[in-house]
Amino acid sequence: MTAPTVLRAARWADVDEEEIRCPAVIVVEGDRIVAVNPAEVPAGAHEIDLGDLTLLPGLMDMELNFLIGGPETPTGLPLPMHGVQDDPAYRTIRATLNARKTLLAGFTTVRNLGLMVKTGGYLLDVALQRAIDQGWVEGPRIIPAGHAVTPYGGHLDPTVFQRLAPGVMPLSIGEGIANGVGEVRACVRYQIRHGAKVIKVSASGGVMSHSTGPGSQQYSDEELAAIADEAHRAGIRVAAHAVGDRAVRACIRAGIDCIEHGFLASDETIAMMVEHGTFLVSTTYLTDAMDIERAAPELRKKAAEVFPRARSMLPKAVAAGVKIACGTDAPAVPHGDNAKELIALVERGMTPVQALRAATVTSAELIELDHELGRLREGCLADVIAVPGDPFRDITVTRDVRFVMKDGRVHKGAESSIGTPICLR
Structure with missing residues (x-):
């Protein structure tokens, strides 16, 4: 059985509440997000620390x-x-x-x-x-x-x-x-x-x-x-x-x-x-x-x-x-x-x-998939990207995507610790 993945970053974007939240800890099992900022992360999880980036839905x-x-x-x-x-x-x-x-x-x-x-x-x-x-x-x-x-x-x-x-x-x-x-x-x-x-x-x-x-x-x-x-x-x-x-x-x-x-x-x-x-x-x-x-x-x-x-x-x-x-x-x-x-x-x-x-x-x-896509939320498919800065203030940062996960699989940027985490809000 594949171990869960824990994504860590300085911030994550809550597109429903329109807030940038700090910090970001997202637990992924298989192709799904199973927890966002839990009190504890699963033992033995594979951790990816993205440092001073903001996590967004794909x-x-x-x-x-x-x-x-x-x-x-x-x-x-x-x-x-x-x-x-x-x-x-x-x-x-x-x-x-x-x-x-x-x-x-x-x-x-x-x-x-x-x-x-x-x-x-x-x-x-x-x-x-x-x-x-x-x-x-x-x-x-x-x-x-x-x-x-x-x-x-x-x-x-x-x-x-x-x-x-x-x-x-x-x-x-x-x-x-x-x-x-x-x-x-x-x-x-x-x-x-x-x-x-x-x-x-x-x-x-x-x-x-x-x-x-x-x-x-x-x-x-x-x-x-x-x-x-x-x-x-x-x-x-x-x-x-x-x-x-x-x-x-x-x-x-x-x-x-x-x-x-x-x-x-x-x-x-x-x-x-x-x-x-x-x-x-x-x-x-x-x-x-x-x-x-x-x-x-x-x-x-x-x-x-x-x-x-x-x-x-x-x-x-x-x-x-x-x-x-x-x-x-x-x-x-x-x-x-x-x-x-x-x-x-x-x-x-x-x-x-x-x-x-x-x-x-x-x-x-x-596309009638709003129960599965478009949010960083428990139960949604694990489509997660990471950008620098605050995309709620500066939309141009979406041109600088440093990390891409789709369906729980990393396609770009799994290097650990990029910069020093900073909460922008």
């Missing part, structure tokens, strides 16, 4: 795609010919490097939100999730979406990113191309049958594709309702790429659980999100930092029109009380730079505590 990124970007590809989007250059096997092997880099950055849980490449019907993110769960490769816990459900010519249709000619990349319903109520139901069923744990739908145009305008609604109200119904009957939540105001409203009416981006949402639509309890994954940092210099002129023009409006939308959503979860849309933000989203959330009006809650408890609620 962070979460609710929108990324490990199957694009990373080594051998340029930083950011658009990725040249990303849909056709690499075969599925090579793409999946490269994704293992993206996953490991993200884990070591302190992000222990992610949603891989929608394949938009040709795979022959294989769900590469499900395969990656299984390999990580088996311990074959290092990476975060993955909630995979399989293929994004998109109409022909929709924003997440792989053929529209490079304006491919007809017939160059034939795609199936299993690969996400679905038109009409019957086909979208079949497409959702296919993703769930082969391991998807969330459904991603392209509900509006986007910025970095040669599709319809970013504000346009791409699926009808009836199709969106069918997608939500099919997923919900299987106990699966739905996330919608929705930039335009009309599309966001249609998604809310259809009962879709989460809006990705929501860049052009009006004040009335923001209020509607609050009323319905719809989550928002705002992916706001990419509007500052996404490299679009290689994009076609018409795509740069869309970005110039949409990104400033997106930056002004988010403070309104924060003030209104929308449930905002953390997501980067990596590789729009390079894999491993995920914490820059937290910094951007603070720049848009969140407090550091609110930003950390977006990346912990709110994200855990979105």
